[in-house]
Amino acid sequence: MKVLIAEDDYRVADIHHQFLERIGGIQVLASASTAAETLRLVGELKPDLLLLDVYLPDSLGISIIGSLREVCPGLQIILITAATDRMILTKALNQGVLDYLIKPIELERLSEAVSRASNTQHVLKGSEDVNQALIDRLFRSEMSSPPEALPKGIDQLTLEKVKELLGQQEEGITAEALGKLFGASRTTSRRYLEYLISIKEAEAELVYGIVGRPERKYKRK
Secondary structure, eight states, rough: OOEEOSOOOHHHHHHHHHHHHSSSSOOEEESSSSSHHHHHHHHHHOOOOEEEEEEEEEEEGGGGGGHHHOOOOOOOOEEEOOOOOOOHOOOHTTTTTEEEEEOOHHHHHHHHHHHHHHHHHHHTTTSSSOOOHHHHHHHOOGGGSSSSOTTOOOOOHHHHHHHHHHHHHTTTTEHHHHHHHOOOOOOHHHHHHHHHHHSEEEEEEEOOOTOOOOEEEEEEE
16 A cells, blocks of 8 residues: 655654554655645655645645545545644544544554555455445444454554564564564564464464573464
């Protein structure tokens, strides 16, 4: 999924960029710092998803949504804002934004919103005919979660990335080493790996290092 970031604070834009790139399955095309630049880049690059800040230097992000959809009709938009004004929320809902995140946003919440966008894109670009079940999956947001709810602290997109990376490790890998591959701490990595073991999609064995300290080495089943 191709993503464009519209954010006038380059530090925030960089955080979002790095986080999205770690998720996997996402290509961050560029970052824009003004409304005018956002319009131009959306028209040129045709992203699938736009992370749109409300307070841009030259215009409110909410004010350019109509123009954005003219140059890129299939664009999905996640609005990111420090505004808690109910009027902004009303306008966002009326203009069909996919999600609305209030700063400072939690990266896990951003991941959920991006996952929903990815699932929506998958349905809309699929080959199956439109039926009520398909529509219910979109409008009831059932696709934003897997069929069984994931435990707290386990995100679907990150889980898929862990599965992909683990599948590439023929000799197995430690939680610390795998965490480095997808930009997470050892504790976070172990949480995902132990969850995969609990659903019987991975296995682990104890191995002894140079100093004799045992470590768990994980493999896909």
